[in-house]
Amino acid sequence: MLSQDKRHIIAKRIAEELEDGQIVNLGIGIPTLVSEYLDNKEVFLQTENGLLGMGPPATEENLDIDLINAGKEPVSYLKSASFFSSADSFALIRGGHVDVAVLGILQVDIHGEIANWAVPNQPILGVGGAMDLVTGAKKVIVAATLFAKDGTSKLVKELTYKTSGIRKVDLFVSEYAVIKFTEEGPRVVEILEDISIEELSEKVGFQLEFENAFHIQNFI
Amino acid sequence: MIKVIESSEIRKLFKSGDQILTGGFGLSGAPLTIIDELLETDITDLIVVSNNLGDLGQGLHKLFIQGKIRKAIGSFFSINREAVIAWSKGELEIDLLPQGTLAEAIRCGGAGIGGFYTKTAVGTELAEGKEERVIDGERYIFEKAIKGDVAIIKAAKADRLGNLVYHTTARNFNPMMATAGKIVIAEVDEIVEVGELDPEYIVTPHAYVDYVIQSKYSKVGSEYVESR
Numbered sequence: 235m236l237s238q239d240k241r242h243i244i245a246k247r248i249a250e251e252l253e254d255g256q257i258v259n260l261g262i263g264i265p266t267l268v269s270e271y272l273d274n275k276e277v278f279l280q281t282e283n284g285l286l287g288m289g290p291p292a293t294e295e296n297l298d299i300d301l302i303n304a305g306k307e308p309v310s311y312l313k314s315a316s317f318f319s320s321a322d323s324f325a326l327i328r329g330g331h332v333d334v335a336v337l338g339i340l341q342v343d344i345h346g347e348i349a350n351w352a353v354p355n356q357p358i359l360g361v362g363g364a365m366d367l368v369t370g371a372k373k374v375i376v377a378a379t380l381f382a383k384d385g386t387s388k389l390v391k392e393l394t395y396k397t398s399g400i401r402k403v404d405l406f407v408s409e410y411a412v413i414k415f416t417e418e419g420p421r422v423v424e425i426l427e428d429i430s431i432e433e434l435s436e437k438v439g440f441q442l443e444f445e446n447a448f449h450i451q452n453f454i
Numbered sequence: 455m456i457k458v459i460e461s462s463e464i465r466k467l468f469k470s471g472d473q474i475l476t477g478g479f480g481l482s483g484a485p486l487t488i489i490d491e492l493l494e495t496d497i498t499d500l501i502v503v504s505n506n507l508g509d510l511g512q513g514l515h516k517l518f519i520q521g522k523i524r525k526a527i528g529s530f531f532s533i534n535r536e537a538v539i540a541w542s543k544g545e546l547e548i549d550l551l552p553q554g555t556l557a558e559a560i561r562c563g564g565a566g567i568g569g570f571y572t573k574t575a576v577g578t579e580l581a582e583g584k585e586e587r588v589i590d591g592e593r594y595i596f597e598k599a600i601k602g603d604v605a606i607i608k609a610a611k612a613d614r615l616g617n618l619v620y621h622t623t624a625r626n627f628n629p630m631m632a633t634a635g636k637i638v639i640a641e642v643d644e645i646v647e648v649g650e651l652d653p654e655y656i657v658t659p660h661a662y663v664d665y666v667i668q669s670k671y672s673k674v675g676s677e678y679v680e681s682r
Contacts, residue, residue: 281623282553282554283479283482283623283626284479284623284625284626285622285623297675297676298622298673299481299482299673299676299677299678300482300483300621300622300623300624300673301482301622301623301624302479302480302482302623306479306480306482306509308676311622317620317622317623317625318625319557319625319626319627319628319629319630319657320479320505320553320554320556320557320626320627320630321557321558321560321561321629321630323554323557324553324554324557324558325558327554328554328572328573328574352579357532357538357541357542358532358550358579359530359531359532359537359538359541359548359550360529360530360531360532360533360550361529361530361550361551361552361553361580362529362530362552362553363529363552363553363554364552365552365554365574365575365578365580366552366553366554366555366574369573369574369575369576370554370573370574396578396579397577397578398578399573399574399575399576399577399578400576400577400593401573
């Protein structure tokens, strides 16, 4: 599978998790693609540099370089939009007023703790809003291909990269599976690839379990 | 009181070693004309508080290239290669803060609050050395407020008293920084008469603003271009 296809499978599946009326923050990378699959859902996108009600990317006609998203790309805004300062924007985030944050990750451990800001062996000079979003959003969904370029699993028993915070995320959507984090450990909610849970466990390096015995395999 | 001044007049408001709060998220909402004026001075050793250090040869990036910045306090410097190199050689100090913590620290600085407890960054490397406290069963860390000797900000419009309104996401850190500098200089696209701005829509009241200058930049396609 091409990496671009994997990214879209993940984005499309995450879009299914979102509900009408929700305030949603989409991180940079795969999370941004989620907006392409919202169809007719009325979801309000928040961007941490100070906008609720973000619209599609700017076109040549409506380009205004003051108006950007957190990835510094020019965007548009909807009729329902509001603009506010960075302090207000993070009050919204930390204060639990954002329903869902969709974030990229480098690693997620079996309890749902994530590492998504510091790349190992490189100077750590950027964090942006990553830690605020992990801490404050009501629900956190993480989006990533299951394996890094070197073939190692991003779902790990213990983080080897630097943690983004002690808050555990709710859901990890990769191109292979949707995984929920529970008190008992990670539980596979749905498999998105033509692969058995045994094969998936082997790839990840430890045994994965389904959320319940009566699972439905949802092949694409 | 006359607040509207020529941009070159602001040079005397800065001194070496100043901590300068600088508005902007990338170049959106960054006071590009004020930064250009700083380049014309011989002041150095500055501590800059800003989300990041400008962008590709514009804004704070110019100031950094000129070697005027000793320390940067902000949330995102990794896209700036030269800053990363300077940091690794020990030529640039960096204090990294989560973006929301940075915004709130400046808000507190301007509001007479000494600091605050936040859940953000608890248990991470960015919490190292910071006081931790449990409130209602949850872990928080203490973050000190941030103030500046000078705040340099960008708004869309000012009236002659210094009431400010902003434009879309160019608002970002500017309203908080307007409150937290001993001297506050606002660069604006348009200066209007008192009474022309609707009081219901003024974001920064003039009480915070000391000086107003006309911006020399305008937006041309996907660039900010010096045009006046």
